[in-house]
Amino acid sequence: MSGDDNSGPLMADVARLAGVAISTVSRALANPGRVNEKTRAKIDAAAKQLGYTPNAMARGLRVGKSNVVMIVLPGSLYYGTSQVIPQVLESINRTLMQNGYNLMIANLDRDEKSERHILDLAFGGTVCGAIVLSSTLPEDGGRSLADAPIPVVALLQDLSNVGIPSVVTNDREAVREATADLIALGHRRFLYLAGPYGNYHDVERYAGALEAVLAAGLPEEAILRSGGLDYRHSFQIGVEAAEFFARQRDKPTAVIATSDDMAISFMSSAQEKGYRIPDDVSIVSFDGSPVCAHCSPTLSAIQQPMEEMGERAALMLIGYDGAVCDATQGPIVISSKLVRRKSIAGVAR
Amino acid sequence: MSGDDNSGPLMADVARLAGVAISTVSRALANPGRVNEKTRAKIDAAAKQLGYTPNAMARGLRVGKSNVVMIVLPGSLYYGTSQVIPQVLESINRTLMQNGYNLMIANLDRDEKSERHILDLAFGGTVCGAIVLSSTLPEDGGRSLADAPIPVVALLQDLSNVGIPSVVTNDREAVREATADLIALGHRRFLYLAGPYGNYHDVERYAGALEAVLAAGLPEEAILRSGGLDYRHSFQIGVEAAEFFARQRDKPTAVIATSDDMAISFMSSAQEKGYRIPDDVSIVSFDGSPVCAHCSPTLSAIQQPMEEMGERAALMLIGYDGAVCDATQGPIVISSKLVRRKSIAGVAR
DNA sequence: TTGTACGCGTTATCAT
DNA sequence: ATGATAACGCGTACAA
Numbered sequence: 138m139s140g141d142d143n144s145g146p147l148m149a150d151v152a153r154l155a156g157v158a159i160s161t162v163s164r165a166l167a168n169p170g171r172v173n174e175k176t177r178a179k180i181d182a183a184a185k186q187l188g189y190t191p192n193a194m195a196r197g198l199r200v201g202k203s204n205v206v207m208i209v210l211p212g213s214l215y216y217g218t219s220q221v222i223p224q225v226l227e228s229i230n231r232t233l234m235q236n237g238y239n240l241m242i243a244n245l246d247r248d249e250k251s252e253r254h255i256l257d258l259a260f261g262g263t264v265c266g267a268i269v270l271s272s273t274l275p276e277d278g279g280r281s282l283a284d285a286p287i288p289v290v291a292l293l294q295d296l297s298n299v300g301i302p303s304v305v306t307n308d309r310e311a312v313r314e315a316t317a318d319l320i321a322l323g324h325r326r327f328l329y330l331a332g333p334y335g336n337y338h339d340v341e342r343y344a345g346a347l348e349a350v351l352a353a354g355l356p357e358e359a360i361l362r363s364g365g366l367d368y369r370h371s372f373q374i375g376v377e378a379a380e381f382f383a384r385q386r387d388k389p390t391a392v393i394a395t396s397d398d399m400a401i402s403f404m405s406s407a408q409e410k411g412y413r414i415p416d417d418v419s420i421v422s423f424d425g426s427p428v429c430a431h432c433s434p435t436l437s438a439i440q441q442p443m444e445e446m447g448e449r450a451a452l453m454l455i456g457y458d459g460a461v462c463d464a465t466q467g468p469i470v471i472s473s474k475l476v477r478r479k480s481i482a483g484v485a486r
Numbered sequence: 487m488s489g490d491d492n493s494g495p496l497m498a499d500v501a502r503l504a505g506v507a508i509s510t511v512s513r514a515l516a517n518p519g520r521v522n523e524k525t526r527a528k529i530d531a532a533a534k535q536l537g538y539t540p541n542a543m544a545r546g547l548r549v550g551k552s553n554v555v556m557i558v559l560p561g562s563l564y565y566g567t568s569q570v571i572p573q574v575l576e577s578i579n580r581t582l583m584q585n586g587y588n589l590m591i592a593n594l595d596r597d598e599k600s601e602r603h604i605l606d607l608a609f610g611g612t613v614c615g616a617i618v619l620s621s622t623l624p625e626d627g628g629r630s631l632a633d634a635p636i637p638v639v640a641l642l643q644d645l646s647n648v649g650i651p652s653v654v655t656n657d658r659e660a661v662r663e664a665t666a667d668l669i670a671l672g673h674r675r676f677l678y679l680a681g682p683y684g685n686y687h688d689v690e691r692y693a694g695a696l697e698a699v700l701a702a703g704l705p706e707e708a709i710l711r712s713g714g715l716d717y718r719h720s721f722q723i724g725v726e727a728a729e730f731f732a733r734q735r736d737k738p739t740a741v742i743a744t745s746d747d748m749a750i751s752f753m754s755s756a757q758e759k760g761y762r763i764p765d766d767v768s769i770v771s772f773d774g775s776p777v778c779a780h781c782s783p784t785l786s787a788i789q790q791p792m793e794e795m796g797e798r799a800a801l802m803l804i805g806y807d808g809a810v811c812d813a814t815q816g817p818i819v820i821s822s823k824l825v826r827r828k829s830i831a832g833v834a835r
Numbered sequence: 836t837t838g839t840a841c842g843c844g845t846t847a848t849c850a851t
Numbered sequence: 852a853t854g855a856t857a858a859c860g861c862g863t864a865c866a867a
Contacts, residue, residue: 145609145635148861158838163862173836188628190609194546195860198843203543205590214576216569218777223572227563230593234603239612241554241590244579254583260494260539262844263588279537286493372780402780409782428567431721431751433758433782496844507854512846522852544844547859611860 146187155183166191197262205239206454207264209255209282211271212246215369217398218426221443222270225292228447229268236455238265245271253277259285266454268292269301272337292450294337295468303468304450308338311439311473312345312393313352315421318475319391320353323484324419328389330378330399331364332371342395342423361389368396375402382418383410390484394422397429400436404480415482425476435478442471495536504532515540546611554588555803556613558604558631560620561595564718566747567775570792571619574641577796578617585804587614594620602626608634615803617641618650621686641799643686644817652817653799657687660788660822661694661742662701664770667824668740669702672833673768677738679727679748680713681720691744691772710738717745724751731767732759739833743771746778749785753829764831774825784827791820 152159157176165172165180172180183189197203208229214222230240241264243255252275258264259282267282267289274282274296282289283299291303316327329346332339343362350359363378375398382388382403394400400422404414412418414434422429425440449469501508506525514521514529521529532538546552557578563571579589590613592604601624607613608631616631616638623631623645631638632648640652665676678695681688692711699708712730713723724747731737731752743749749771753763761767763783771778774789798818 145611159861160839160863161837164837167862171836176836185627188609190606190629192547192860193606193610193612194543194552195611195843196862197543198541198547198845199860199862201843214572216573216776218567218775220565223563224565226591227593230591234593234600239590239592239607241588242575242579243588244576244583251583257539257542258588260537261542262494262544263542278534280539372776375780398777398780401777405780405782426567427565427721428747428750428777431724431747431754433754498844508844509846509855510853513853516846520852525852541844544859545846547861548844548846550859 146189148189148191150187151180151183151189154187155179201262203263203265204237205241205264206233206266206268206451207241207243207255207258209243209245209267209269209271209275212244212251213369214244215367215371217371217396218401218428219397219424220426221293221424221441224443225270225447228444229451232448232451233455236451236457238455245273245275249277251275256280256282256285259287266290268450268454269296270294288454288456290450290454291468292446297465297468302453304446304453305468305470306441306446306473307470308341308473309345309348311475312342313349315439315475316346316349316393317353319393319419319421319481320349320355322419322481324391325355325359325484326387326389326391327360328378328382328392329360329362329364330374330392330394330396330403331362332366332368332374332395334365339395342393346393361385364395364399371396371398372402375399375404376406378403379406379410382407382412388418390418391481392418392420394420397422397424397426397436397438400438400480401428401432404432404434404436415480416485419481421475421481429476429478432480434480437478437481438476439473440476441473446471495538497538497540499536500529500532500538503536504528550611552612552614553586554590554613555582555615555617555800556590556592556604556607558592558594558616558618558620558624561593561600562718563593564716564720566720566745567750567777568746568773569775570642570773570790573792574619574796577793578800581797581800582804585800585806587800587804594622594624598626600624605629605631605634608636615639617799617803618645619643637803637805639799639803640817641795646814646817651802653795653802654817654819655790655795655822656819657690657822658694658697660824661691662698664788664824665695665698665742666702668742668768668770668830669698669704671768671830673740674704674708674833675736675738675740676709677727677731677741678709678711678713679723679741679743679745679752680711681715681717681723681744683714688744691742695742710734713744713748720745720747721751724748724753725755727752728755728759731756731761737767739767740830741767741769743769746771746773746775746785746787749787749829750777750781753781753783753785764829765834768830770824770830778825778827781829783829786827786830787825788822789825790822795820 255275364374421437425438429436604624712727770786774787778785
């Protein structure tokens, strides 16, 4: 790469052309108010004529702060239908850009190298803040992202218990309400399709389903579970769950899937086996990707407010909303909402 | 945000602790070979003890080059099932990270502000290269990304005619072959679902279909077209196309969709109207998202080699593969391939 | 209101 | 093999 071009006009060039001192140019560009109107015009003209663009690294070095935020993503992303990551990325990027910041993306793999890399960014002054979507925090040789001299915000999972301000959805409550809805429709036996057991989301979502079941006076055994694989294998979870479903003597009448992909592959597998949806079995899923509206039948889903969460996290990070950026208050919770479509029906028996 | 913490050990601190000069520390860290083994050990120990992390901006300023690459994405991303952007992002990021580079993302909206922002990154030394996925190049007041003092590579579309090295797929050829396959299966009438007319991909893909049809001695009219909306409305295109299909007296027997979303919504709409797939109409689509394997019926698709394209573009940009980074040779073409699934069948009449 | 002078933390040149 | 020193391009006290 030939980016070592040290061409490009400098502030000194602008100053010379405008017939003023360098510092005046600096002020005119940063604090247009604190310089004579006429001088400013001359400087602006000179800058424009030369096509001057300030050097961001020099400024950053001098000011001791960059304007770059990094987002730490789990290393092995998963490419089903979920648009969670891209939506959140766009939302964050838009918010940052509007406030003069840039977004750098960093993948946190399992290997030491990627951890060190991310920590170098955090401790080396490259970034002035981090939004974390990975479930673990990078650590390496005594350094941890939690101790970095930059603010950190967690998104999609609650890390406020370790002092990191967090933005999450009300997973538990949303599942509880959806399950209660199903119970109101007459459902008494459920199949819960799980992501990796122990995962933050899985714990919350299962807890929500359980709360609803218990609240209705049903036993814990009213919920069967299937899945437990990593989210990368969501489609497979749905396929296996359909087989599991077919094997059951006393079949569940409703499925709660913790991702759209599980629901989609469950539906097509079950339909292939001759089960009708929602007549034989209702299904509700998670994330609410746009494709849900175009499944057969259209898929009811708990829709995550990605745009809003991304924006909120970004604003918290850059201190636009400093007062709320306090982990001791617990996480900021933004509501998901159930979007009802045709994959849910009452139990007719 | 409180990132203005000028804490953190400096190279001078390491030097003091190790009992050597600053410049020796610098060498020991950058060129471990050109310093005494014993000295190096002392320095490494000191650095580790202090938790020293080099300041990237200071280095960048001194060296006159950053290690950040930016990717310019179209402003209004589209969230159907397509995983093109996220897959390409991950692939590029992984490749860059392995080679010591970082990835910054920039959305190119229609407004002047985002154009200026991107140009500031390019001209201000923040980034040392750009990978462009947007269909237009940002321009503002005389500056254009094409004239920036950094290398630029286009991905997914061919900009080699304006001097920008490009990495593309063989869209045209892939569609031609897929269409020829359909013709071999007895299909004689086609419905082509278009993205925005005039769009690079649409032009190429339609051309491929047309070439196959003409080569088989069929008239241009063998291909009906529907769609023409922005890719953001892909689902709607499929829905409307199903209505269009239902209205036709002499119906096409095969559909060529230029995105998975069009295909998915066409299938579910058509099925709802009572048409069977592939018995009444075959369908093949584009992108080949993972969900294609879990549609009903499973969806045949021309699968784009996103991983490979991303990697190739990144390597080209950072000069790993300098010899090939020459736009005059035309674009680098990486082959898509048709993945056959159950949405295609022969014509039984 | 404008100019002078210094320093941000690192690398590279030169001399030792 | 190592050390002293001068940049890199900009922002900001301070002085004028």
